[in-house]
Each structure stands twice: as structure tokens, then as C-alpha cells.
Amino acid sequence: MRFWLKLWVRFLKVAIPNKGRLQQPTLQFLTQVGIKPLASDERALMIPTSWDGVQLVMMRTEDIPNLVEAGAAEIGITGHDYVTESKADVEELIKLDFGKAKIVLAVPQNWDVENVEDLRRKKNGIRIATKYYNIAKEYLDKVDIDAKIVKISGAAEVMPSLGAADAIIDVVSTGTTLKLHGLKPIDEILQTYAVVIGNKYWMKSEEAERVNLVLTMMKGVISARGRKMIFMNVDDSKLEDVISSLPAMLSPAISRLSKTNAWEVITVAEESQLPEVIAKAKAAGARDIVVVNIEKVVK
Numbered sequence: 001m002r003f004w005l006k007l008w009v010r011f012l013k014v015a016i017p018n019k020g021r022l023q024q025p026t027l028q029f030l031t032q033v034g035i036k037p038l039a040s041d042e043r044a045l046m047i048p049t050s051w052d053g054v055q056l057v058m059m060r061t062e063d064i065p066n067l068v069e070a071g072a073a074e075i076g077i078t079g080h081d082y083v084t085e086s087k088a089d090v091e092e093l094i095k096l097d098f099g100k101a102k103i104v105l106a107v108p109q110n111w112d113v114e115n116v117e118d119l120r121r122k123k124n125g126i127r128i129a130t131k132y133y134n135i136a137k138e139y140l141d142k143v144d145i146d147a148k149i150v151k152i153s154g155a156a157e158v159m160p161s162l163g164a165a166d167a168i169i170d171v172v173s174t175g176t177t178l179k180l181h182g183l184k185p186i187d188e189i190l191q192t193y194a195v196v197i198g199n200k201y202w203m204k205s206e207e208a209e210r211v212n213l214v215l216t217m218m219k220g221v222i223s224a225r226g227r228k229m230i231f232m233n234v235d236d237s238k239l240e241d242v243i244s245s246l247p248a249m250l251s252p253a254i255s256r257l258s259k260t261n262a263w264e265v266i267t268v269a270e271e272s273q274l275p276e277v278i279a280k281a282k283a284a285g286a287r288d289i290v291v292v293n294i295e296k297v298v299k
């Protein structure tokens, strides 16, 4: 690698949304990872962090795939929809558990059209407003719908009532915005979510070690989400029964309590299974049950 490139990567740059829906959950996630922004000025676009050598670069969510491909940042957090739309040559490295939504084709509620076959038969040559031009084009070709794409950069739902388009392709989660504008979804095109992406060159370079450490910690946070650690005390006579009632990543850990005939049993469980796990352990003879949050699970 050229010397000046080596100097340039003394900072590992992580591109994150400078505004919008993904910004707060991204900052919260990075703080759990150990990358806490250290900036006082809200307008700063390059921000040092608590992880020495790691810098945050604030960018528009939809620009992040192309900028990571170009090497402006080694890794980035953006939406899977924008990675697909941009056709950027980047690697999708970690699927995150926020920013979940769907891209759908929606038409006016009062149309006698319930699915894409109806649309093809009844409404030829319609205009479809969307900010996802490439996703729309590929989809319309695949389902063989003859339509004109009206490229806009947001507020798609209002276009049919303004007469600027007949239907839309847009992002939906609760469906409230579609309903409010007299529209109904008739086909799902793509599931989207927030995702960590990486520049392909850096992933293979000698600098990848530092990038990989950040990715390992990120995966650790995601694995820990939704899991709890459970501690309990168990008398010797009940130990076998309690252990066989418990889930664990491998098997529950035990350690002898001093000056007693009892054990401390430690295990990990999915948060959703917690009431059941506690009920079973208690019925089997466990007591003094303590549940604690897990920060990271590094595999």
C-alpha cells in the first residue's frame, strides 16, 4: 500500500447518518459498541470518539453506500434499501435490528386493483412516483408492468392526490402514512433494515485488523441484545433438577457457595423466554434469582 494511504487510515472512519430516522438508534448502538462521539458542536461532520483512532463521519443516509465504495469511510451504517438502490460495490457486513421497513407498490384505495396482476390487466401506462428509481425499474421489468417512473426525493404519498402520479413505490412500516393519503399496498418489493457496510478494498487490506475488531464488537452487541444473564442459588440436593430445567449458551456454570451446602448457578436466556425459565428454575428448587443485562457476547 502507498505510504500516503497508510497515513490517511490512521483514523478508521465510520460513516453514519447526519439526520433522520437512523441517526439516534445508530448513535445508541455505537455507544454500546464503545464508540461514543466526543463532540460538543451539533453541526460538526467529523467527530472524534471515545475509541482512540475511530472517527465518525456524518453523511446523508442515501449517500453512505457510494461514499463507502469510494473509500471516503472504511465502514458505514445505512439502510439496506439505499445499498440496493445505489448499486454500490460494498459488502453488507452486519444486519442490524433497527430501521426495519418494507418497500411496497401502493395504489389509490378506490381503484379496483388488489394485486399486481390486476394492475397489469387494468391499468397500463401509469405513472409511479418514487425515490427508489433503480429498485422500481428492476421490479417493474420483473413483473412486466408498463409504467413511467416519476423520480422524486421524498413525500411520495402525496403525489397521487396532487395528480403528479397515479401510484407510488415507497417505504412503509405501520402503513399509517399510506392510509392517511388514501393509498393501499398491493405488493411488497423489498425488506429493509439498517446495515453495517464495508469498503471491499479495506476489508482485504492490511488495515482490516482494526476494522475487524470494530466489527467483532458490533456483532457482540447484536448477539447480546435480547439476552439476559441469570444467577441463582441452589441447594446441593436440587442441583441436578435445576440444571436440567435451564437453557444456556453451552451449559450452565456452577460454583460452590462458601460455608454452605449450596451452589450458585449462572446461565444465559433469551429475554422472551425469561418468565418460563424463572418459573421452571423456581419449581425445581432455585432461589435468590438475579437477572442482569448483558453488554456484549463475543463469539
Ligand SMILES: Nc1ncnc2c1ncn2[C@@H]1O[C@H](COP(=O)(O)OP(=O)(O)OP(=O)(O)O)[C@@H](O)[C@H]1O
Binding pocket: 019, 020, 021, 022, 023, 061, 078, 079, 080, 081, 082, 099, 100, 101, 154, 171, 172, 173, 174, 192, 193, 194
Ligand atoms: N417508516 C419507516 N419505519 C422504519 N424504518 C424506516 C422507515 N422509513 C425508512 N426507514 C429506514 O430508515 C432508513 C432511512 O430512512 P429515510 O431515507 O426515510 O431517511 P430519513 O432518516 O427519514 O431522512 P430523510 O429526512 O432524508 O428522509 C431507510 O434506509 C430505512 O431502512
Ligand SMILES: O=P(O)(O)OC[C@H]1O[C@H](OP(=O)(O)OP(=O)(O)O)[C@H](O)[C@@H]1O
Binding pocket: 021, 154, 155, 157, 170, 171, 172, 173, 174, 175, 176, 177, 178
Ligand atoms: O408506514 P409508516 O409508519 O407511516 O411510515 C412511512 C413513512 O416513513 C417514512 O417517512 P419518514 O418518517 O422517514 O419521513 P421522510 O418522509 O421525511 O423520510 C416514509 O417516507 C413514509 O412516509
Ligand SMILES: [Mg+2]
Binding pocket: 020, 021
Ligand atoms: Mg424518511
